[in-house]
Amino acid sequence: MTLTTLLRITLVFTLIVIILGAYTRLEDAGLGCPDWPGCYGQLTVPTQTGDIQQAQQLFPGLEVDQYKAWLEMIHRYVAGTLGLLVLWIGIRCWKDQDSPNKLPAAIAVLILFQAALGMWTVTMKLMPIVVMAHLLGGFTLLSLLLLLYLRTRPLRIPGGDAPARRLAPLAAIGLVILIAQIALGGWTSSNYAALACTALPLCEGDWSSNLTLIEAFSPFQGQHASFEYGVLDYPARMTIHVAHRIGAIITAAVLLYLALQLWRQARSRTLQRSAVILVLLLIVQLLLGISNIVLHLPLGIAVSHNVGAALLLLTMVFINYALWRKA
Template sequence: MAPWSLFLLSLTALVIAVVPLLWVLRSPDPNKYRKLVRVCMFLTFDLVVFGAFTRLTDSGLGCPDWPGCYGLANPFLAHEHIARAEELLPTGPVTVFKAWVEMIHRFFAMTIGLLATAVLVWSWRRWRATGDKVYSIGVPLLTFLWICLTGAFGRWTVTLKLQPVIVTGHLLLGMSTLALFTWLASRQDRVPADPTQTAAQLARVRMLALLTAVVVVVQVALGGWVSTNYATLACTEYPTCAGRMVPAMDFEHGFHLWRELGKTAAGHYLPFQALTAIHWVHRNFALVVFLVAGYTAARAMRVPALRAPGRGIMWVLLAQAATGIATIYLSSPLVIAVLHNAGAALLVLLTAMLNYRVKSLLQASPAAHPKAA
């Protein structure tokens, strides 16, 4: 990419990033750092949802190079190249609409990267000035490095032509970034001790919260694998698939990670039974998530400080079940599919929030004693 085009690309991202930064600085909230972190969490959630929209509209190769579009800073400058490609293949992968969707996604990601840099610098300065662990740079530094790695996976998504393991990894890294910003935002609000709960009770809830985090991550990975392999409609009814509870499936080819999109490791076309296996595993593991996360949410709602994330998890689980089944029966309409991905991101956010709060409660409680005062 030419230096001038790279400069314009960076300048565009910087101008976009200045808008939320100025909004934070001009807000009446006295704690501007907390405000910035919350804005980053909100924008990362939006980025994950828009990333799902990018994937579901097949816009991942809307600009076939990286970080620009045909070596230029935006689709407007690359319009001639895009129009020529669209004329040859009117349905894509390169069209004017898809190019703009892909570049907006990239601008969005670069903006969050710049804001994460501001969070890191701000936390370092406040930590040096106050020594308060609320501003310790461990999590901000990890978040910044995680965003850099996510950007690398974004590049490989394009250069490796939507290879499923890369796209799924990109999704997991984006979700992890959301969890890190949620953890950082939760750290800004001190959670007081709850004298009604013993340390043993809180420890049990914490183990459940950790287990929920594990099953949610696995389910997000499985959902990403379904989406990146275009296996959403491999089963068109529920709870059966092809008229059977256990249909014919090919797990070996379906879950072979390092292969091209739509191909086996040997380069042959991926059999339909492999897509069925991918869909079937995601669908049935959802039951595990529903039971584990639902039980965790029910236990969390008994603790006043954990009631909000617990109730949120319960509602999101119900919404995910509804949108997941609707996606099958309505042949994967775009709005429902995007909402299903948004629900997954919200579940990640709430699970991270729950884990932080129960950890803080456990630390604030008289853990050295068998019972609370």
């Protein structure tokens, strides 16, 4: 198997892990197994009567929910497979002197940190700052793997497309804004604030008088037995939700402007195609966000919203790579 093929497979696995993570979180199965890396002290989900009784003795007061436990464990199994794929990539790059070495090393360190965040997500009982960091770690891993893939498969743009290269600073600003918006989305989800506002375009009632920025965005929210279902009061959750909506408007405006300028100024079909993909993904993502509000966060649409964010990020990473790379 070539390194390029291996990277393609790993990129798909990473996206699957992100989807499973979102599905697990949205199904409130993040604590489906109260320990790590096993489940109720066992290597797999307890299903037999004796195993369930043993689990309840180890964790008194907790009822074994096999559906949620399996969701959590399947997520861990696939994430573990992803870790092995990343290790394989690192070994291949280390043996091949012509392959990049620093980037695979950074990816290997990141996957280890992701595993630690996965453990802390459980042991710290879904503390929002840890949950958000785990989400951002997954998106970062996806981005770095794409960069490594692009570096092993030279991108050829006839003539270098100098007019489009002038848009590189704007593309970098757009990428930073998108990352900030993804972080806001993670903070909204980890604080269970997705349904804090159910009206459009921003929020119902006199929302502007109830904003509590300090409480809403404090990274540490005190000591709690569990952060499941959130610990913030309504004004704080509403503030988070409104911030995410305002961030969506800003992000959409900047990325649409970038796409328009890229379409007008780029001479290569590769970059023009990227501009079209960016616009289409933005439209779909905005529609998914609105659908989440109108339909009260249906599971399929909510998971798709996470996937849309990942695809937008990949598109912006590619555009930045194409514009900033050496001609």
